[in-house]
Amino acid sequence: MPAALMNAWLADMILINPFDPANSRLLIEDIVLSNVGAFRQVDPNAAEAGGILLGFRRASHLHVTIATPPGPRDLRTKFSFSRDDESHQRIALSEWLRSEETMDYIGEWHTHPESHPQPSSLDVREWQQICRRRAEPMIFMIQGILGSWIGFGVGRAIKAATRAPATQRTVAHSNLIRPKPDTSSVAE
Numbered sequence: 001m002p003a004a005l006m007n008a009w010l011a012d013m014i015l016i017n018p019f020d021p022a023n024s025r026l027l028i029e030d031i032v033l034s035n036v037g038a039f040r041q042v043d044p045n046a047a048e049a050g051g052i053l054l055g056f057r058r059a060s061h062l063h064v065t066i067a068t069p070p071g072p073r074d075l076r077t078k079f080s081f082s083r084d085d086e087s088h089q090r091i092a093l094s095e096w097l098r099s100e101e102t103m104d105y106i107g108e109w110h111t112h113p114e115s116h117p118q119p120s121s122l123d124v125r126e127w128q129q130i131c132r133r134r135a136e137p138m139i140f141m142i143q144g145i146l147g148s149w150i151g152f153g154v155g156r157a158i159k160a161a162t163r164a165p166a167t168q169r170t171v172a173h174s175n176l177i178r179p180k181p182d183t184s185s186v187a188e
């Protein structure tokens with residue numbers, strides 16, 4: 001395996017679903033982490049950024065493959081982000097069609113101008129609104145200047161996810177398979 005590819009593989013993040021720690025993992029691909037990381041508010045004048053997370057649900061697992069970037073009509077200040085641009089929905093629709101209708105809306109991401117971010121009360125209220133109408137867990141990610149906060153939402157409950165131990169990474173990775181035409185629907 002070429003070194004660059006090896007590094008990319010190693011950079012993927014695997015987390016434990018706090019609502020189902022025995023059975024459910026979240027895989028966030030390295031491209032998502034680097035695309036979101038590019039909007040870290042390192043510059044003190046930088047505005048918050050955000051978008052939606054797209055990917056796949058496979059049995060109890062979640063797999064995030066795309067983070068949409070902020071668009072021109074999103075409302076962005078140093079301490080707030082409101083996702084108003086139509087580009088997020090447009091990307092979601094085109095990726096859904098391109099994936100033969102298997103790609104799903106998995107969650108939301110935005111940045112905070114703090115080193116190690118924590119959700120604000122407004123964040124939690126907005127996430128609860130999103131989860132209220134859905135049966136499946138949703139993923140919420142806040143990218144800080146140094147670290148990130150990643151959590152799951154189910155109904156009104158929002159819980160932080162923890163990183164899977166290194167020993168579980170290989171197993172989880174092999175279970176979180178990439179999209180293939182013949183496994184487009186998981187009926188479990």
Ligand SMILES: [Zn+2]
Nearest residue numbers: 112119120123
């Ligand atoms: Zn926030």
